[in-house]
Amino acid sequence: MSLLDRIRRAARQEQFLDVLPAETAMARFQAALDLSPLPAEAVPLAEALGRVTAGPVTAAADAPPFDRASVDGFALRAADTLGATEAAPRRLRLNAELLACGVAPGLTVEAGTATAIATGGVIPRGADAVVMVEHTEAEEGPEGPVVLIRRPALPGQAIAHAGSDIARGETLLRAATCITSREIGMLAAAGLATVPVVRRPRIAILSTGDELVPPGAPLPPGGIYDSNAAILAAAVAEHGGEPVPMGIFRDDEAALEGALRRALDLADMVVMSGGTSKGAGDVSHRILARLPPPGVLVHGVALKPGKPLCLGAVERKPVVVLPGFPTSAVFTFQEFAVPVIRAMAGLPPRTDATTEAWLAIRTPSEAGRTEYVMVSLAEDAEGGLAAWPLGKGSGSVTAFSQADGFFAIDAAEAGAAAGSLQRIRLIGGAHRLPDLTIIGSHCTGLDAVLDLLAAEGVRARSLAVGSLGGLAAAKRGECDLAPAHLLKAETGEYNRPFLAPGLRLVPGWRRVQGVVFRPGDARFAGLSGPEAVRRAAADPALLLVNRNAGSGTRILLDGLLGGARPPGYANQPKSHNAVAAAVAQGRADWGVATASVAAAYGLGVAPLADEHYDFFLPEARAERPAVRAFLATLASEAARARLRALGFTPA
Ligand SMILES: Nc1nc2c(c(=O)[nH]1)N[C@H]1C(S)=C(S)[C@@H](COP(=O)(O)OP(=O)(O)OC[C@H]3O[C@@H](n4cnc5c(N)ncnc54)[C@H](O)[C@@H]3O)O[C@H]1N2
Numbered sequence: 001m002s003l004l005d006r007i008r009r010a011a012r013q014e015q016f017l018d019v020l021p022a023e024t025a026m027a028r029f030q031a032a033l034d035l036s037p038l039p040a041e042a043v044p045l046a047e048a049l050g051r052v053t054a055g056p057v058t059a060a061a062d063a064p065p066f067d068r069a070s071v072d073g074f075a076l077r078a079a080d081t082l083g084a085t086e087a088a089p090r091r092l093r094l095n096a097e098l099l100a101c102g103v104a105p106g107l108t109v110e111a112g113t114a115t116a117i118a119t120g121g122v123i124p125r126g127a128d129a130v131v132m133v134e135h136t137e138a139e140e141g142p143e144g145p146v147v148l149i150r151r152p153a154l155p156g157q158a159i160a161h162a163g164s165d166i167a168r169g170e171t172l173l174r175a176a177t178c179i180t181s182r183e184i185g186m187l188a189a190a191g192l193a194t195v196p197v198v199r200r201p202r203i204a205i206l207s208t209g210d211e212l213v214p215p216g217a218p219l220p221p222g223g224i225y226d227s228n229a230a231i232l233a234a235a236v237a238e239h240g241g242e243p244v245p246m247g248i249f250r251d252d253e254a255a256l257e258g259a260l261r262r263a264l265d266l267a268d269m270v271v272m273s274g275g276t277s278k279g280a281g282d283v284s285h286r287i288l289a290r291l292p293p294p295g296v297l298v299h300g301v302a303l304k305p306g307k308p309l310c311l312g313a314v315e316r317k318p319v320v321v322l323p324g325f326p327t328s329a330v331f332t333f334q335e336f337a338v339p340v341i342r343a344m345a346g347l348p349p350r351t352d353a354t355t356e357a358w359l360a361i362r363t364p365s366e367a368g369r370t371e372y373v374m375v376s377l378a379e380d381a382e383g384g385l386a387a388w389p390l391g392k393g394s395g396s397v398t399a400f401s402q403a404d405g406f407f408a409i410d411a412a413e414a415g416a417a418a419g420s421l422q423r424i425r426l427i428g429g430a431h432r433l434p435d436l437t438i439i440g441s442h443c444t445g446l447d448a449v450l451d452l453l454a455a456e457g458v459r460a461r462s463l464a465v466g467s468l469g470g471l472a473a474a475k476r477g478e479c480d481l482a483p484a485h486l487l488k489a490e491t492g493e494y495n496r497p498f499l500a501p502g503l504r505l506v507p508g509w510r511r512v513q514g515v516v517f518r519p520g521d522a523r524f525a526g527l528s529g530p531e532a533v534r535r536a537a538a539d540p541a542l543l544l545v546n547r548n549a550g551s552g553t554r555i556l557l558d559g560l561l562g563g564a565r566p567p568g569y570a571n572q573p574k575s576h577n578a579v580a581a582a583v584a585q586g587r588a589d590w591g592v593a594t595a596s597v598a599a600a601y602g603l604g605v606a607p608l609a610d611e612h613y614d615f616f617l618p619e620a621r622a623e624r625p626a627v628r629a630f631l632a633t634l635a636s637e638a639a640r641a642r643l644r645a646l647g648f649t650p651a
């Protein structure tokens with residue numbers, strides 16, 4: 001096959017059946033399925049945790065099973081104690097038995113008598129109350145052992161009657177209840193050894209892609225760890241299903257068909273991810289067409305993330321082909337597959353809480369698709385909430401995991417304005433704002449300080465939006481701290497020239513920034529940082545990896561380049577790590593990064609600057625307990641030692 005043929009075959013084509021609105025896609029999919037709960041099975045209590053009751057569960061026994069003493073004391077007839085006082089106690093003859101727990105009473109409590117009883121003992125025939133031992137005194141009388149009662153008792157006093165907690169025949173659990181430890185205790189008390197639950201839907205999970213490698217194996221060049229299978233398996237379990245991991249499959253039609261047939265035999269539903277928008281999309285399509293109908297029901301949904309989603313069924317068994325991109329995969333799984341899994345598992349539809357928040361920055365969107373934007377929430381100056389888009393895109397593995405929630409931008413719009421009020425659907429359980437919100441430039445040194453702070457119970461959230469973005473947020477009072485390394489090129493001074501009214505500058509640490517290059521690259525041998533920049537910029541064979549506009553590193557490099565635009569200048573990733581990876585892997589020959597990151601990638605460094613990484617602190621937030629705790633931790637010897645160990649110089 002010629003190179004061009006291979007390119008044409010590998011190229012993605014718009015081959016979706018018909019890109020449907022999400023609601024239409026969902027309706028068409030669900031109409032083809034049986035959404036009733038799977039049949040019931042009985043499981044022992046020890047295995048019942050997290051299962052869903054298949055029907056109402058009724059108590060087989062009373063609890064307590066008999067009338068029971070709830071104090072240590074004497075079982076007696078309340079009428080015999082009428083008018084008893086300290087001065088004029090009632091005198092009752094003691095029956096010749098002691099009712100410890102588990103002892104069946106043999107003697108009746110006749111009028112004028114009492115029987116000693118322990119907490120939990122069976123109330124004997126004739127008795128209708130129990131008096132605590134503290135209100136009595138036993139002694140040897142002429143008629144034998146007697147007990148003096150110093151307080152009158154009411155009928156029923158200190159007795160827990162049979163069935164007062166659980167009555168035999170009572171409904172203990174209603175159908176569709178998710179069983180927790182609390183329910184399990186109740187079932188045991190009611191004498192049930194097993195409980196009827198809905199059979200867990202078995203969900204087969206397949207990953208497709210030539211590049212995929214299971215976590216733990218070494219990553220070859222171009223390899224990607226299969227994260228979808230892991231997150232999908234856990235999400236299946238979270239929603240009452242039983243994951244059936246099938247593994248990774250190459251983009252090979254015969255192998256995939258075999259795997260899909262096996263998966264359909266084993267499972268109640270099949271979830272695949274990857275290859276929905278290129279050749280393999282066709283593959284799943286062709287395979288599904290050879291299996292019993294209805295086959296592909298939906299291929300292409302007008303939403304982002306998730307356009308290439310493919311929904312189908314073999315007879316009544318759902319088959320879902322998720323896009324490969326992790327955020328797209330997990331988002332469409334949550335929206336389209338989770339409702340089906342929950343229905344089969346007998347669980348009620350999931351309910352997500354929502355909240356309102358202001359959008360912190362203008363957010364563009366793709367017209368024609370409803371776009372879901374993952375956001376982190378931070379408290380604004382007035383105690384409201386600001387929503388910060390994570391800005392990581394469909395390919396990110398972390399966006400869905402780290403977001404507090406998401407909001408939708410309508411398909412008819414091309415974006416959402418900064419300051420617009422958005423309804424945020426919260427994800428990942430109960431939403432709790434962090435104690436400390438940090439917005440700005442990221443540094444591994446900051447992680448070290450925040451780890452120490454976490455050990456003191458202060459939860460911090462750090463949003464990496466760059467130095468300038470953080471400074472803007474600090475000026476608006478939307479964060480507690482804005483870490484920055486902003487250089488004023490004319491004076492060589494860091495950060496202080498950027499202070500604004502209402503902000504304070506907290507010194508952080510210094511970090512060496514330098515030209516990074518592959519060790520052994522003779523073109524950089526023995527050069528100082530500024531020399532390295534001059535030489536590299538003048539050598540057309542050397543390819544630069546630059547940094548994004550607004551980053552402190554970019555300002556530093558632009559200052560040194562003095563208007564020069566060496567090859568590679570337009571390649572502008574957003575982090576020190578991306579620069580180091582590009583140089584280490586040979587996609588570029590030089591760039592500027594911190595010495596600590598360069599060391600992590602095994603690169604050489606020609607030092608350029610001793611950069612200051614400091615914190616802008618809005619005065620209005622300075623007295624918050626979490627801010628004070630941060631400042632104390634930052635100044636602590638433990639933090640300074642950790643920073644030094646990482647190659648930073650604390651201020
Ligand atoms: N020219 C076009 N390109 C793309 C289009 C398009 O319409 N025209 N659609 C884009 C959209 S939207 C999405 S979403 C992605 C989805 O593509 P596929 O479903 O075909 O997925 P792959 O190409 O197989 O993989 C995409 C990406 O995700 C990584 N991946 C795949 N599986 C896994 C896994 N199990 N764990 C972790 N990561 C995984 C894979 O390595 C790729 O990097 O296509 C756009 N492109």
Ligand code: MOO
Nearest residue numbers: 305306307328394
């Ligand atoms: O729709 Mo894709 O899922 O942009 O990310």
